[in-house]
């Protein structure tokens with residue numbers, strides 16, 4: 001019970017003071033109902049007035065005839081977040097060819113062809129890119145007067161994903177690429193989501209540095225699609241983690257400075273090097289990279305070769321030409337960490353316990369990341 005609220009006499013309203021609170025939802029419903037009724041009436045009057053005003057200028061869509069007579073009303077029931085609205089559309093009949101049509105529909109531009117209004121589908125999309133479709137659907141029903149099934153939220157998101165056109169012009173901005181796994185198809189380890197973004201330092205907000213990011217590409221599956229996209233974009237500068245080679249797709253390439261020592265640990269583990277030893281090699285490599293010391297890098301390779309650590313040697317040799325590119329060319333970032341932050345957000349939505357289809361997860365993630373990075377809504381500001 002709220003402070004100051006009193007129980008009403010039991011004879012009038014029985015159990016407790018909650019009755020008072022129940023009046024407000026009741027009033028909301030009543031005012032909505034009244035408003036709906038008014039709007040319906042006004043729209044009818046407006047259509048009759050408009051029809052009489054324009055008589056002789058409205059043409060039949062089939063034969064172009066202008067001799068029309070009114071022929072009743074057609075009810076439309078679009079879903080909105082305040083429940084189902086009822087709207088009557090004036091019908092006209094062509095005296096010449098007999099065609100019946102609704103001339104006002106095009107005039108007002110109201111989407112009566114759709115089953116739900118855009119504002120409701122938009123709310124469904126917003127919830128569906130953050131939560132599972134089932135949860136999104138029940139939350140929408142709980143918070144608004146409208147409802148969309150889990151299936152139609154999925155359909156709205158797929159339609160939205162199909163409309164997205166990602167930017168291709170990166171200028172001389174640094175492009176970061178990386179991949180993460182999501183539970184999709186029947187493959188045990190799931191499928192890879194490949195992402196490409198640009199990242200540049202942004203302004204200080206509340207004394208903290210920000211990063212301006214833009215989504216360039218997102219797909220689920222093999223790396224080839226990302227390659228084709230990069231060929232199209234032709235980035236001047238590219239940072240990657242070393243999982244695949246992008247020598248053909250970009251002019252200047254920087255290997256992620258966090259991933260080189262990180263992966264070295266894995267390759268040394270393959271050669272059976274004990275953990276303490278692995279840590280030592282990694283620490284040494286980190287300080288070499290920090291000191292921009294190419295000679296020390298080569299010495300390390302030589303030493304490891306003598307110790308017979310072939311996996312690690314191959315890894316460092318492959319990374320050698322891309323380890324110090326940032327010394328000659330200005331890269332805004334030399335690690336893929338601005339992208340890792342986005343990967344976490346992406347995994348949060350993808351890991352809902354369901355097995356996704358490739359297209360299903362791709363659609364959701366594309367809309368999610370496009371809205372996060374390319375369309376700055378206030379609720380997406382970090």
Ligand SMILES: [Zn+2]
Pocket residue numbers: 060061062063064065094095096097098099
């Ligand atoms: Zn006609």
